[in-house]
Amino acid sequence: MKRLAILLLFDERGIVDEYKYFLMQSLVKQVEQLYVVCNGKLEPNARKRILNITKNLYVRSNEGFDAGAYHDCLNNWIGWEKLSEYDELILLNDTFFGPVYPLKKLFDEMENRDVDYWGITQHQGYNSNQYNCFIPRYIQSYFISFRRSMLCSDEFREYWEDLNIEKCSISKKYLILEFSVGLTSFFSERGFHWETYIDAAEYESEYSYNQYEYIGEILLRKYKLPFLKKRIFISSHPDVAIVDDTRKIMDYLGKYTDYDTNLIWQSILRTYHLNDLNKSLHFQYMLPKSKNNALEEDIKILIVQENDIQWLEEIKRILPEYGIDKLNHGTFSEEILFYIGKFPFLCILSDSLQDFYGASIPGKLSYREMVMDCLLGNVESMKEIFKKEKHIGLISSPYPFHGYAYATLYHKWQSIFSRTQRILDAFNVYVPCNKKEIAFVYGGTAWVRSKSLQWLLNYRHELISLENHMGGEFAETFLLLLPYLVQQGGFHSGTVTSQRVGEVLLANYSGVLQELLGYDSLVTNGKSSFRHLRHRTLQYSIREFCRKYKKLYIYGGGVQARAVAERLKKIDVDFDGFIVTDGKPKQKKLMEKTVFYAKECTISDENVGV
Numbered sequence: 037m038k039r040l041a042i043l044l045l046f047d048e049r050g051i052v053d054e055y056k057y058f059l060m061q062s063l064v065k066q067v068e069q070l071y072v073v074c075n076g077k078l079e080p081n082a083r084k085r086i087l088n089i090t091k092n093l094y095v096r097s098n099e100g101f102d103a104g105a106y107h108d109c110l111n112n113w114i115g116w117e118k119l120s121e122y123d124e125l126i127l128l129n130d131t132f133f134g135p136v137y138p139l140k141k142l143f144d145e146m147e148n149r150d151v152d153y154w155g156i157t158q159h160q161g162y163n164s165n166q167y168n169c170f171i172p173r174y175i176q177s178y179f180i181s182f183r184r185s186m187l188c189s190d191e192f193r194e195y196w197e198d199l200n201i202e203k204c205s206i207s208k209k210y211l212i213l214e215f216s217v218g219l220t221s222f223f224s225e226r227g228f229h230w231e232t233y234i235d236a237a238e239y240e241s242e243y244s245y246n247q248y249e250y251i252g253e254i255l256l257r258k259y260k261l262p263f264l265k266k267r268i269f270i271s272s273h274p275d276v277a278i279v280d281d282t283r284k285i286m287d288y289l290g291k292y293t294d295y296d297t298n299l300i301w302q303s304i305l306r307t308y309h310l311n312d313l314n315k316s317l318h319f320q321y322m323l324p325k326s327k328n329n330a331l332e333e334d335i336k337i338l339i340v341q342e343n344d345i346q347w348l349e350e351i352k353r354i355l356p357e358y359g360i361d362k363l364n365h366g367t368f369s370e371e372i373l374f375y376i377g378k379f380p381f382l383c384i385l386s387d388s389l390q391d392f393y394g395a396s397i398p399g400k401l402s403y404r405e406m407v408m409d410c411l412l413g414n415v416e417s418m419k420e421i422f423k424k425e426k427h428i429g430l431i432s433s434p435y436p437f438h439g440y441a442y443a444t445l446y447h448k449w450q451s452i453f454s455r456t457q458r459i460l461d462a463f464n465v466y467v468p469c470n471k472k473e474i475a476f477v478y479g480g481t482a483w484v485r486s487k488s489l490q491w492l493l494n495y496r497h498e499l500i501s502l503e504n505h506m507g508g509e510f511a512e513t514f515l516l517l518l519p520y521l522v523q524q525g526g527f528h529s530g531t532v533t534s535q536r537v538g539e540v541l542l543a544n545y546s547g548v549l550q551e552l553l554g555y556d557s558l559v560t561n562g563k564s565s566f567r568h569l570r571h572r573t574l575q576y577s578i579r580e581f582c583r584k585y586k587k588l589y590i591y592g593g594g595v596q597a598r599a600v601a602e603r604l605k606k607i608d609v610d611f612d613g614f615i616v617t618d619g620k621p622k623q624k625k626l627m628e629k630t631v632f633y634a635k636e637c638t639i640s641d642e643n644v645g646v
Contacts, residue, residue: 429527
């Protein structure tokens with residue numbers, strides 16, 4: 037069968053990760069022609085590597101997302117006459133890893149099926165609260181293939197020529213409605229027959245869900261799913277029974293397939309926030325009960341001490357065989373680089389951030405005790421974690437969650453964010469980092485795999501220069517940034533707990549969650565879930581905001597503005613109208629409310645809320 041494939045690539049920085057080259061190399065073995073279209077930027081080196089695989093490369097703007105790219109290629113680049121020469125057209129994007137299994141098996145299987153168009157997976161039909169309509173069953177559009185019976189039809193050309201790219205550009209929601217869902221329905225209603233490679237109808241339920249997110253390991257093992265959607269690594273499902281599907285998938289890949297999981301790690305650590313990865317891959321580890329602190333030659337214990345002599349003595353008591361070196365302000369950067377280059381593992385102990393975790397109360401487990409028990413109680417087992425988990429670069433004790441600890445550290449992060457950004461910019465660190473969310477909460481005390489920080493050896497001059505400029509603030513800021521620096525090196529961070537600390541924290545977390553969920557009121561109403569908690573919290577925040585102002589406006593005149601207006605209506609909050617940017621086209625009324633230009637409203641007035 038003569039096949040043509042159009043592969044869509046997108047990356048905000050124009051980087052093409054290694055897993056995409058593997059996908060291209062796998063595709064060219066199965067298709068007559070591979071066309072690669074890149075939405076947005078493309079690095080010069082990436083361009084050269086792609087052109088070594090295929091000479092068909094097209095770079096365009098990201099208008100219309102996937103649909104816009106395919107529309108542009110078919111109508112303006114490839115053309116309908118050339119398309120008619122092929123038996124099959126494959127449209128696919130780069131939102132998945134793979135192929136996990138040989139593509140030949142996939143194409144051989146589907147070639148024997150009597151279909152007009154097909155895909156890999158499908159989504160069952162469901163009533164959507166998000167779209168306020170029924171969504172019919174559809175092929176998930178990350179991979180979809182069309183046979184010659186469609187390519188030469190008037191209906192196929194009609195669909196692509198009439199597709200509303202402007203509407204698809206509004207948001208991903210419209211893209212799904214117009215393209216993902218709309219495409220399947222359009223051709224199905226015109227008599228074309230479709231199937232998917234995987235039909236896991238036996239796992240469908242009244243609760244509509246993306247099967248590759250919830251039962252991906254079953255699809256991989258039982259149905260031989262050839263691709264893994266990247267979304268599984270940043271999906272969180274607090275309203276569903278315990279989900280560890282993503283970890284099962286990674287374990288299965290390593291044991292039963294030839295797919296190189298390093299391709300996955302390289303991409304997700306570059307592009308995803310550590311908090312999101314932690315929710316799906318669970319970077320928490322438990323130490324065994326037995327303890328062993330015998331001297332290990334490849335480990336160095338470092339202390340960044342402010343004034344806590346008692347703490348230093350306690351460390352020496354626990355680790356009597358280890359020499360402990362102190363990192364000094366003023367020469368911190370030179371010293372840390374020296375140890376990174378000399379020892380495979382470092383244990384960095386700092387008391388500079390301990391004040392943020394509240395005072396110790398006699399008879400209670402203090403933060404200091406937690407650090408001691410988790411990080412210094414079993415050195416040999418700590419090394420075993422590094423040996424087993426090849427992509428972990430930093431291990432700290434569990435997140436402080438008591439009293440005002442978390443909130444205090446969060447505000448600390450807010451106050452020093454400009455300093456942290458200065459360091460990240462100096463080192464060209466581009467892993468996800470923002471002011472609103474701390475990637476990894478810890479107290480500046482952690483075990484570090486030196487390999488994860490060795491890239492800093494190329495920034496010796498920048499490090500020393502920054503420390504000279506920032507003075508005593510540098511060491512504290514550097515320690516808070518360690519998880520980001522480790523991630524830039526291609527590794528992730530995690531937490532470890534001893535059995536003793538784990539038992540205490542599990543009881544504490546359970547109590548805190550019951551309080552947050554409003555145990556009594558929500559359970560009696562049959563609505564005890566995180567989803568209802570989020571909904572209730574959001575409603576409260578909106579009401580509190582609206583009470584502050586005499587006049588309320590919604591900024592925007594599109595889908596999101598309508599959604600906000602509907603939400604206000606549900607909680608009985610009235611507003612005075614909509615505001616759009618000066619000069620943009622607008623209607624006079626929207627949902628029976630006046631639409632104003634920004635210049636027509638005194639937005640800066642303290643009595644006006646937007």
